[in-house]
Amino acid sequence: MSIQIARIESWLVDIPTIRPHKLSMATMGCQTLTIVKMTDSDGAVGWGEATTIGGLSYGPESPEGIKSAIDTYLAPALCGKRFDGPASLAAAMNLPVKGNSFAKSALETALLDLQGKRLGVPVSTLLGGALAPSLPVLWTLASGDTARDIDEGKRLLAEGRHQAFKLKIGAKSLAEDLRHTQAIKEGLGEGVSIRVDVNQAWDAVTAVRGMAALQAIGIDLVEQPVALWDRAALVSLSQRFVLPVLADEAVADAHDGYALAAAGFTGAYALKIAKAGGPAQALKLAHVAQAAGIALYGGTMLEGTLGTVASLHAWSTLPLGWGTEMFGPLLLKDDIIADPPRFQGGQVTLPQGPGLGITLDDDKFRFYQRK
Ligand code: MUC
Ligand code: MG
Structure with a gap:
């Protein structure tokens, strides 16, 4: 199903961990989710998320860098264009933006959620x-x-x-x-x-x-x-x-x-x-x-x-x-x-509903957003 992307928004969301989580290169006390909302030209919405571990200690993308890559480069490359699924989306992202796979993952997820919801099928389908x-x-x-x-x-x-x-x-x-x-x-x-x-x-x-x-x-x-x-x-x-x-x-x-x-x-x-x-x-x-x-x-x-x-x-x-x-x-x-x-x-x-099959809690989403 062809989706015309109208708008892409992103937020940083900080949620504390239940206890310190110690890896060989970092100790985590909090996880930052980069949350993406993709809206199509009919007003339907899909959600995506990217995380890394311990700032820049796991890989070359930080939560702040992921948000910046989405807002500054990827969203402008995608908005106004039509996509039939992940293949055409990846082609449109990979030409203007090298690497940045974490940011691209959030956007591919949002498109799959949106497409699944519009077709009435789970993303697994x-x-x-x-x-x-x-x-x-x-x-x-x-x-x-x-x-x-x-x-x-x-x-x-x-x-x-x-x-x-x-x-x-x-x-x-x-x-x-x-x-x-x-x-x-x-x-x-x-x-x-x-x-x-x-x-x-x-x-x-x-x-x-x-x-x-x-x-x-x-x-x-x-x-x-x-x-x-x-x-x-x-x-x-x-x-x-x-x-x-x-x-x-x-x-x-x-x-x-x-x-x-x-x-x-x-x-x-x-x-x-x-x-x-x-x-x-x-x-x-x-x-x-x-x-x-x-x-x-x-x-x-x-x-x-x-x-x-x-x-x-x-x-x-x-x-x-x-x-x-x-x-x-x-x-x-x-x-x-x-x-x-x-x-x-x-x-x-595995959630069974259309798209990802889950619903955002708006109050908590607002509460944990980085101001
Ligand atoms: C990793 O490297 O596998 C996965 C589980 C966990 O505790 O940390 C991650 C990262
Ligand atoms: Mg590992």
Whole structure:
């Protein structure tokens, strides 16, 4: 269905986290959502969202930069033009604006929401159709304190909300990280899947030592152990150990996915709508991975409910060997969405309504907007 974009508006929304969230390169106490509203020439509206992690510490786009790229360059390139879907939208964005995939992801999401609402179908239908009504979702234990992480994990297991956990390591020495990981693995017990994310913190030698020790402890998956640029080390680790490697920062889009697979990588790719430039673009990476026999994982940039649901619509169309980590909304103290999806039994439910299938809470949206 052809949509003529009339107006694009954006806001920064700051929501505190429920506890400090510690990664190897930043500690988060607040998440900033860049929210986009796209209005078409008939007055219909679609919403999109972009987030990053820890200002400029995760990647080259900051929340303020994302808003500026949208307002200054992308919105003028799109307003007044007609689009039949993500393909023509991407072409119109990629000619005048290089990179800036986080900003583009928010806009692609808004177009999909708008188009889905106008056609009366969920975004998952526009993207190929959902395989299941809910998706597996893990939780990240990253308070920075081992005992607190164990308590948190035990509580979530008892509540039945999650059955798998990811730990954030890499900020401390290898010996300290291994003690922390082993204590949590033993504390949560047999049958609970524990994975770790190093967020690029190790050099190649530390990674070999770390992988060997983590394999002995019984960890299930090691995410991005080495620097984004060190493709050779990532490939060699994936071939050397039985413990699988999950590539995150090293694979943003389909081109990265192809290059890493062609270099001999075995393991899994973390898909993120922000890295690829939107839900439809992330699916291109997924399809390259599938063609290369690489497993899939639904990744998060710690999005709020809008970005999380946009991702879920895309991930729902895929067989996900490693499930998802789409828990972002649960890390935030509050929500600007009135009807967020349910998290229960280690699963999150995919909204069924037209478009993204969620509704903004106008009061909360106004309350958390950066003035
Ligand atoms: C990342 O690098 O995977 C995902 C979960 C989480 O806690 O942080 C993110 C970022
Ligand atoms: Mg990661």
